Amino acid sequence: MKTITVDTPEATMKLGRAIASHLKPADLILLDGDLGAGKTTFTKGLAAGLGIKRNVKSPTFTIIREYQDGRLPLYHMDAYRLDDGSGDELGLDEYFNGDGVNVVEWSKFVANELPDNYLRIVFKRNDDLEDNARTLTFDPHGNHFATILKESIDEDGK
Amino acid sequence: MKRNLMMAFESSCDETSVAIIENGAKILSNVVATQIKSHKRFGGVVPEVASRHHIEEITICIRDAMQEANVTYDDLDAVAVTYGPGLVGALLIGVTAAKMVAWAHQLPLIPVNHLAGHIYAARFVEPIEFPALALVVSGGHTELVYMPKEGEFQIIGETRDDAAGEAYDKVGRVMGINYPAGPTVDAMAAKGNDTFDFPRAMDKDANYDFSFSGLKSAFINTYHHAEQVGNKLNHDDLATSFQNAVVDVLVDKTLRALKNYPVKQLILAGGVAANNGLRTRLSAAIDQLPATQLIMAPRKLCGDNAAMIGAAGYVLFKEGHFAGLDLNADPSLEFDWAPDVIQ
Numbered sequence: 001m002k003t004i005t006v007d008t009p010e011a012t013m014k015l016g017r018a019i020a021s022h023l024k025p026a027d028l029i030l031l032d033g034d035l036g037a038g039k040t041t042f043t044k045g046l047a048a049g050l051g052i053k054r055n056v057k058s059p060t061f062t063i064i065r066e067y068q069d070g071r072l073p074l075y076h077m078d079a080y081r082l083d084d085g086s087g088d089e090l091g092l093d094e095y096f097n098g099d100g101v102n103v104v105e106w107s108k109f110v111a112n113e114l115p116d117n118y119l120r121i122v123f124k125r126n127d128d129l130e131d132n133a134r135t136l137t138f139d140p141h142g143n144h145f146a147t148i149l150k151e152s153i154d155e156d157g158k
Numbered sequence: 159m160k161r162n163l164m165m166a167f168e169s170s171c172d173e174t175s176v177a178i179i180e181n182g183a184k185i186l187s188n189v190v191a192t193q194i195k196s197h198k199r200f201g202g203v204v205p206e207v208a209s210r211h212h213i214e215e216i217t218i219c220i221r222d223a224m225q226e227a228n229v230t231y232d233d234l235d236a237v238a239v240t241y242g243p244g245l246v247g248a249l250l251i252g253v254t255a256a257k258m259v260a261w262a263h264q265l266p267l268i269p270v271n272h273l274a275g276h277i278y279a280a281r282f283v284e285p286i287e288f289p290a291l292a293l294v295v296s297g298g299h300t301e302l303v304y305m306p307k308e309g310e311f312q313i314i315g316e317t318r319d320d321a322a323g324e325a326y327d328k329v330g331r332v333m334g335i336n337y338p339a340g341p342t343v344d345a346m347a348a349k350g351n352d353t354f355d356f357p358r359a360m361d362k363d364a365n366y367d368f369s370f371s372g373l374k375s376a377f378i379n380t381y382h383h384a385e386q387v388g389n390k391l392n393h394d395d396l397a398t399s400f401q402n403a404v405v406d407v408l409v410d411k412t413l414r415a416l417k418n419y420p421v422k423q424l425i426l427a428g429g430v431a432a433n434n435g436l437r438t439r440l441s442a443a444i445d446q447l448p449a450t451q452l453i454m455a456p457r458k459l460c461g462d463n464a465a466m467i468g469a470a471g472y473v474l475f476k477e478g479h480f481a482g483l484d485l486n487a488d489p490s491l492e493f494d495w496a497p498d499v500i501q
Binding site: 034035036040041055057058060061062063064065066091125131 | 171243244245246247297298316317318319320321323324328331332371374375376378379382489490
């Protein structure tokens, strides 16, 4: 586990960018936490790190947005609207075993569909500090993600 | 001249819809089955997204649409269907149903972009004249689309993060309003005052892009700060302040686009086009531009429906733009950017 505090959206993007270069096909990153805490912002940084030029937009309504123009495909998913448990019909395992990097926001709504290994990042708004302050807690499951975390982000969040 | 009768399908998201359209301009029937209501019944805030519901509804929609229009399969000349963008599982139901009708009755199959459909909802108000500009605002989209001539669509600006309708739903959720929150927030906004002065993101930027993520965060910050110190904020004032911030940017950017893209008509379309605050403000703004006519999609055709797909499909039908039976859903389908816009 690693906890990093950031105070700008740019700093959140930078963390996404730092992780991107270590990712391989079928990797899964879960982004959980409050509304407006920076999950899509983080994904924008990660996409840039994969060399994706297209603008990453919120996937809330479309559930899944695909970006094919980077080093690896990026599958950006948002389970926010699946809070009725209908996520089992999306065929997520095909993505999770597929050719690209998978980023899932609001993963608790598809908890039954998740594999054993993933990097979970919990975003927390620190409203009591200042409006843009966020705490990101990185929780790797499996050696691959523990290594990524060690190599990509040091204790200062650089 | 023999009338053209088209069966149109729409199933890209939460609505299953089948329509029968005459000559691309007259609605003989437009049956819409929404998943929103059935989920409210079960206490769920958010509609089911899976394709199961579309499967259950689509044959019923076909039957009802044909009965209401008083037509048989023999009367039909073509089948139009939304093939993207949207949820792949949901899109596939409409695409598959349309293919089967086209194959069984030897009819041309017409692939329609969902957003072109939204824009062509305006066709039921009056014929579209070109060049035209469309502001498409919905739960999944916020785009300015330039149309130099019939059948050509070019994006000149879009949201960089959240769609406007999505921002409505998310701030609505913070205030405890059920999905879809837009109509409720709109009604509250009519009663309150703009006291919070939320940010108008990118309003002064020299482009036609939008951003609503920062507004959403500012709203949530304000709400949580007040909660933490035990303050109860006036929800109507919150709604007015939020809506003003959204509408200000939408109207300002549209006016800026109209300066550089002089058009005969401005079209307002998409689910958020039903918003009273937006309709009123945009109408007042366009009144100042005598060369441009504002056409707002009829309120009942702002949400997803198959009639609008039939209107857009008719343009493609006239051009002979048909798909084969190998047509597939394209969840990421989007218009190209205008060649003169640097992203």
